[in-house]
Amino acid sequence: MIKRDLVFIDLExxxxxxxxxITEIGWLRVDPKTLEILESENIKIKPTNLELAxxxxxxxxxxxxxxxxxxxxxEEAMKIFISRNQGCxxxxxxxxxxxxxxxxxxxxxxxxxxxxxxxxxDVLSMxxxxxxxxxxxxxxxxxNICDFFNIKRENAHNAFYDAKFxxxxxxKLL
Numbered sequence: 001m002i003k004r005d006l007v008f009i010d011l012e013x014x015x016x017x018x019x020x021x022i023t024e025i026g027w028l029r030v031d032p033k034t035l036e037i038l039e040s041e042n043i044k045i046k047p048t049n050l051e052l053a054x055x056x057x058x059x060x061x062x063x064x065x066x067x068x069x070x071x072x073x074x075e076e077a078m079k080i081f082i083s084r085n086q087g088c089x090x091x092x093x094x095x096x097x098x099x100x101x102x103x104x105x106x107x108x109x110x111x112x113x114x115x116x117x118x119x120x121x122d123v124l125s126m127x128x129x130x131x132x133x134x135x136x137x138x139x140x141x142x143x144n145i146c147d148f149f150n151i152k153r154e155n156a157h158n159a160f161y162d163a164k165f166x167x168x169x170x171x172k173l174l
């Protein structure tokens with residue numbers, strides 16, 4: 001595991017229900033020893049059932065036809081993501097939420113076994129273990145932990161930037 005690149009990932013969706021879709025995937029592939037960013041990308045994904053979307057979710061993620069004019073299909077997005085990150089350790093903030101979406105999507109696209117290393121890292125869990133006894137931590141939201149570490153969270157709910165904030169928190173926790 002320690003010889004595999006880390007991929008800090010975040011997803012945005014059209015809502016929280018099972019019939020909602022991924023609209024954005026952002027990631028940074030990082031060398032596990034030097035923490036050098038090797039590659040990063042943000043892909044906007046064209047939803048196929050926009051009529052089922054939660055309006056609040058679209059507002060939070062700043063979704064619009066204009067902002068998503070260069071969006072690609074979920075199939076193409078997953079091909080790109082897999083080709084660049086196969087075998088890597090996936091890392092996220094509250095990662096099991098994103099992993100459920102990613103796993104379901106890959107399964108729907110015919111990937112019986114996800115092509116990533118089987119261990120995952122959740123930075124929220126790391127933060128909880130290391131910071132839970134501090135009196136000034138009220139909750140472990142990404143925003144709150146960014147505030148704790150004085151990480152200015154611009155462009156919140158943009159997949160790439162949230163992956164980047166997760167990486168910044170990870171470095172602080174180390």
